[in-house]
Amino acid sequence: MDLVAISSNLLLVSFIAYLVATLFFGGAIKKSKSEKAYHNSKWGTIGLVITIIGFLTHLGYFFTRWAASGHAPLSNMFEFTTAFGMMLIGAFIMLYIIYRTPSLGLFALPVAIIIISYATMFPTEVTPLIPALQSKWLFIHVITTVIGESILAISAIAGLVFLVKNIDMTKKSKSRFWIEAVMYTLILVLGFVVSSTTFKVMDYEAEFTYINKDEVPAEITYHVPPLFGMNEYEAMTPDKMTPWVELPPIINAQKLSSLVWSIAVGSVLYVLLRLIARKPLAAVFQPLAKKANSQLMDEIGYRAVLIGFPVFTLGALIFAMIWAHEAWSRFWGWDPKEVWALITWLFYAAFLHLRLSKGWEGKKSAWLAVIGFVIIMFNLIAVNLIIAGLHSYA
Amino acid sequence: MSKIKCQCGHENPYGTELCEKCGRPLSEKAKKSDIVDMRYEGSSRRSQTYKSSIIDKIWNFFSSVKIGVSIIAAVLITSAIGTIFPQKFYVPATTPEGYLEYYERLYGTVGKLYYQLGFYDMYNSWWFKVLVGMLATSIIIASIDRVVPLYKSLKKQRTRRHPSFMKRQRIFGEGDVQNTEESLAKAEEKLKAMRYNVKIENGAILAEKYRFSRWGPYVNHVGLIIFISGVLLRGIPGFYVDEAMWLREGETRNIVGAPGYVLENKKFTLENYSKEEAEKVFGEALEKNGAIVKSYTTDVTLYKQNEGALPGSESLEKVEDYAINVNKPLKFDGYNVFQMDYKLDELKNMTFHLVNKSSEESLGEFTVDLSDPEKEYDLGNGSTVNMLGFYPDYDGIKDGEPYSKSPVPNNPAFIFQMNTPDKPEGEKSFVAIRQTLEVEENDYAIKFAAAETRNISGLTIRKDKTLYILLFGGLVFMIGVIQGMYWQHRRVWIQEDTKGHLLIAAHTNKNWFSLRKELDTLRETVDLPAYIDRQDPELDKPEQEGDEEIWT
Known part of the structure; x- marks a missing residue:
């Protein structure tokens, strides 16, 4: 079996691991009588272990593909979106270890699964790099951006749990x-x-x-x-x-x-x-979110933005500008992808100011986090596919 | 304005909400509130205090976060509108009519409106610049309005707080313990172990850590201002050069925008990934996509004109040989030369025969250098060819004359006069590619024999002295956000009140979960009253009670 085949198989293993882990997080919530209990649930711990195994095989996919092609697998829609799914899981693992809330996993893992499925709809063959992408900054800029966006996405997941729990569906x-x-x-x-x-x-x-x-x-x-x-x-x-x-x-x-x-x-x-x-699908999911603590979900959402915002700034703006200067001779050119990165950044800046000074917590903050995720996905999907620009590599 | 004297004796500036020293609520609003507003420590901010003069009003306008967020939203929305259709600089047009035609042809009425409203050049429009300017003003004023009083109150805070301050904290607990003194002593020890700075004052503890994180927002705002200033500096001559030039293979020319430097293009190469040499993994992709470019390279030699040499004189000193690649610009003396564009196979010179039409015998050949054609070509046997006209980019006849639409030899055409021993007075012939016109029947003709082509490299020359300022601004911003977001300012107050009860209160600017976790750890070893978090209505404190593990 060659490296590319090994790589695809590892990705498949991750995909299955995330599916199985979702069930365990569901079990953790179902078996616990209250929020108090599920923090220490063994179901949750097993779910975490399986998620970590999936994350490790996902990393395995990433590095074997890197070894096969000779460049970081971040150069087209398939590779970028798969890496986004991977880092979403990474960010979830980080926040799960801090907060221990299986309901976060129950929503984060399915979203990651959907993202990875979406990625595999694009051409998956290994493509050689065009001259503009032949740089060490491909890895540095893209991976930092992906990590930042993934952490920000977790804030949307926490917001989603908060909303599904707290919106009166009747x-x-x-x-x-x-x-x-x-x-x-x-x-x-x-x-x-x-x-x-x-x-x-x-x-x-x-x-x-x-x-x-x-x-x-x-x-x-x-x-x-x-x-x-x-x-x-x-x-x-x-x-x-x-x-x-x-x-x-x-x-x-x-x-x-x-x-x-x-x-x-x-x-x-x-x-x-x-x-x-x-009944509405949100009402179907409501019992799964019911045991989550709203205050804690609100805090996870905020914390995720606090952790993700600096990483996003570094990757999507600062490293981006350094590379743009090397490759395209200018650090900023109002390319649609650049503008949408700026828009994302401005949006989260507004989020932080509203939360800090206007006391936008709870529902308002959760909605903002969801909108932030929509903007990130818009930049990933629509700007690449609809608004053509320098970043349209796929 | 008069000072406000607190019951504790401290004189606070006018407008203070919470006494800087003991924390007693001073304003009516603070007295009535259940949980006191701890932002900026309840200090007196200029914008909340002075509201009469015009300067106050401007100050208050820009120091408002509401206004700040509105400006951010405005920049965000205008930026987004600018991405709906391609911006001016991506459009292949130069004149207003050209732009209008482009937008209307492709995007119809909406496109026309987009052009007419000026959205096609959004980021250079005056309103966009005004918005960015307002944003910068807001950042500066809002920061000053907050940082100064915040700094003062954090500096002046006293260890023992008034019970009314303690009771209005989000995290508060009150109760009796077995041995107050022992609890306080143990708490001190434990808090120190948790890296708190602990201050003690007769029966009161103030434990504080990571106060520096409170300065994070102001540091990152300084970074942003440095960045914006850097961008403004680019308007000053000499700080910023942005030029483009086309350099043909074999040409040596002065570098546009970089006086004193000369560049020679030795060779331009475009290389594709080939199936044989590309590793096997790329096979599928190459089959699917056809050719994929591997590199664009211009091999150049950089020369410097000797100082003191007269302009135009040939005293060049070689600096270096370099292969300019995408992602690998040539760097010298603050300049960067980038590989940006190319044209393949431009005609360089053309070789012709002069032939006798009837005998098809050649009287000799001559070569026209298209970038520097000569007036007369001597074929050496008594025959000469004069060039009467040269049309490098021939585009038909206009007003009875051949017309060239550009100086680039895309479609060269010539009017030659052939002087031969037979016809010393000469015959005229118009020669273009695959076309010959004669005024009257000639005996001789010019026949195309061969052509040589060369590649042209499109280079961009940049010098940007502001880059380091921008980079520095970015660095300061990063330090600021990390300092403000990855650490939180936490304080814990523990004190014995006059009746002998123990009071405990805590505050953090963010991340209450971790603060509560620390308090729970503290309560594991120290006998302290239980606390409540008054903003968590679900009131779950799992760690405080020690849950049993669930495994069914």
């Missing part, structure tokens, strides 16, 4: 609507995974020629049935589906088709789950 309210929207969004990511995997297994491919926005002919391959066609498209594989409509050149109809498929499949999943549960 009465109609804005909070109830939005917490359910968060659940729905998570299901949509699963929808993306399910639809992409299905069409991948079917080996679906439809090829088109089209005229791009610079008025130059180009080719594109769809891996999902083409709901939308590119500007002035012509099918090269006529036996496949004919697009419903043709879109203007600034819209990438291929990506839009994938998005619409994800939303469609995700929505079907969501409706099915609602039919089975007969």
